Amino acid sequence: MITTYLFYFLSFLAIMFGLMVVLSKNPIHSVLYLVLCFFTIAGHYVLLNAQFLAVVHVIVYSGAIMVLFLFVIMLLNLNKETEPHKSIWLKASAAVAAGSLLLVMVASLKGASTIQSVNTFNPNIGLIENLGTTLFKDFLLPFEVSSILLLAAMVGAVMLGKKSIK
């Protein structure tokens, strides 16, 4: 019962903070609301018995990525005054387009047939032992390739950030 209430509470908070990210005028407020939204998503992960993923999500997203965003915003000195504005017609058409996308996706979910779980419920799949076994048994090659991706991204970021490229 308490799980149901927690689900509704966290879902409400996630949607509200997501809307605040888009609608708040000040970019710093947007970043802080996005951090809160990521914390509610981490709460959803805990409810779904994915504890290790929740911890990694908080560390990687709230700890690393959002700090990077905040750092760049403060470096560029963006605030409410420098915020570019769209015309009211463009904003209205953007809201209508996103609303119709939501309508189409919800309508397609309505007509979809439900699936049944073939496996019996196992509460331990989100623990680090099972995840590690799967990662290093079935996904060893993608794991190694992702390390090359991170190296390439690091080199690319350094090259882009240099003052002038000889």
Added chain:
Amino acid sequence: MNSAIQVIPLEWYLLLCTVLFTIGVLGVLFRRNAIIIFMSIELMLNAVNLLLVAFSSFLSDSKGQVFVFFIMAVAAAEVAVGLAILMMVYRNTKSSDINVLNKLKW
């Protein structure tokens, strides 16, 4: 305490993730600040991550959660390169407005 997937129907998770994804799409269409557009893309990635975890828990299969790790790695790489590009754009145009970048527009 039960796992949420035992008491909440999967349809609610589908609905929640659809709404979060649409908010991300709305942010991309609604704002002109390139950093906010970037943050909306992160929101869309997280909606998909949440749905992957919900399905993984529903099917009792840990492969979905491993996929989320790879998505996080790709998101970290994307943010590093994207913010470096934004810094270069700001350095050259003194603005984070994406409408300045219209050289490729006809």
